[in-house]
Amino acid sequence: MWMITYSEAIREAISLEMQRNEDVFLIGEDIGVYGGGFGVTEGLLAEFGADRVRDTPISESAIMGAAVGSALTGMRPILELQFSDFITIAMDQLVNQAAKLRYMHGGEGRVPLVLRAASGSGTGAAAQHSQSLEAWVAHIPGLKVVQPSTAFDAKGLLKAAIDDDNPVIFYEHKLLYKTEGEVPKEQYSIPLGKADIKREGTDITIVATSVMVQRALIAAAKLEREAINVEVLDPRTLVPLDEEAIIASVKKTGHLLVVHEAVKRGGFGGEIASIVAESRAFHSLRAPIKRLGGEAVPIPFSPELEKAAVPQVEDIVQSVQKMLGVKMTCI
């Protein structure tokens, strides 16, 4: 074990895998000398050479398509699309091609690729560089969707994503890149579809994703001072989703708050809330389910407005207080 950043953990998973497996290669804009849009691939060009760390023109559709085609024919590409907003330009190759080739071809062929991209707000990059569009891709049968919230998870989940025989979208959060955590030096895998209880509790379940896991943990620590015992559950992957873990947690606590950065309307939180509402945990609910998500606005530039556009620690604290307050007035 050693303390490394989320960013370093991702680089390690890539590097160890490239050492082990000749079929794994990197493709994307500015991933070579520049080290990638956020410095994640720094040093990998020196380590593996330009044949396996392929700098491309600014051509997201071709990058995505080249990844699909090479994956279909025996390679295991990892592509970086810098800001996840740029996936929109690669959407045909991802959604109409990669996601359903195998199905359309009657089970023939596989598309083992990992699409890495940085998502989220908080850096002042404004409306076209700050979105959280994971619900779009989670909606598409054939794609898997991963959102690591810690350095440890990032490394293990990326290993699993590379090993997976399907297209996997791996969302990295810009605000998490510099966060540190204990990470084993050797390669390890965290299975896709296995949630992690980041903090055990008995009064309320907060299902949070990506950077919201960190905010939920801070909120939980604050609430502990008020003797409110919060459980923070991180699904880690939206597809496949560990429904059982969520249902079991809500059954235990009787309260569910879902928190994500993506716009609440049409966000993945609605899916999680519905799964619980349709499950045996429904009867354990002692208050209505609540969702916290981004406001239905593009991410603004102004730092004050940018903060106001997505859930903050204080919003989580207040929501929990309100939910448990509702319970008390009901009794």
Added chain:
Amino acid sequence: MEILPNLTNPELLHLYKKMWLIRHFDEKIDEFFRKGIMHGTTHLSIGQEATAVGACAVLTDEDKITSTHRGHGHAIAKGARVDKMMAEMFGKSTGYSKGKGGSMHFSDLEKGNLGSNGIVGGGIPIAVGAALTAKMKKQKDVTISFFGDGATNEGSFHEAVNLASIWKLPVIFFCENNQYGMSSPIDEMINIEHIAERAASYGIPGVIVDGNNLVEVMNATYEAAEHVRMGKGPILIEAKTYRWRGHSKSDKRKYRSREEERFWQTRDPIKQYEGYLINKGILTRETAKKIKLEVRQIMEAAVEFAKRSPKPSIEELYTDVYA
């Protein structure tokens, strides 16, 4: 070299002033980022002032432009107020986007700036649409779409140029080839020598100009504007230039040499135009000094205005999502 468009001496001096406004605006922004008092990121066009100013010199307020992530210069060249721009950079409510857009999203419809763009290649098809309006409404305005060398590898570029070519739309595709797209040297990213050669595959003229020579840029754009206004279809202009600073605020510039950077700095577009004006007897060293001083004062006032301006209210978060 003779100047083709019919511009008066004061107008020619105004172009000189605009180049300094752009240079100084971006230098100020650079300073504020270094000091850590500015939020977000930015892309400076220091060293590229001749392309924006030269191309926009032949346009009226009715003519349109679309711009890029490196768009401060385009905005100023198209007539934007630097105080409102500075306020935007500080995220203030008096900024062009009420503080909601920042460095990459300036627009000024009154002056014909349809907007800078955070998406590489994003503005090119929009320019085609603006030219379509001109054609359908039988207006005389032209649209210039600015974009970088790197953007010409986006599908949006190729689709847009093709569409404009078959409909013969009044649009000028203006490529500011500053040699790099972020860290990628353009000569490693295309299999031809000049971006202008791409025009051939759409059956339109492709022109190469020295992008650091304002007069050359202006003349080429003037001729292009005449051509497209006559309904002869679009033109692609490739202006060879260089960005002096890093790609954005966090660039260590490992992909190019300091020597190369020094070489290009000897080809300063402002110095070149200054020399031209002095040679022609249009500008004296005295006047040059006065203009530079004036620009400095304008910028100081802009910074003052920006700093004094209020932040947007939280209610502003919800406005402007829909018309």
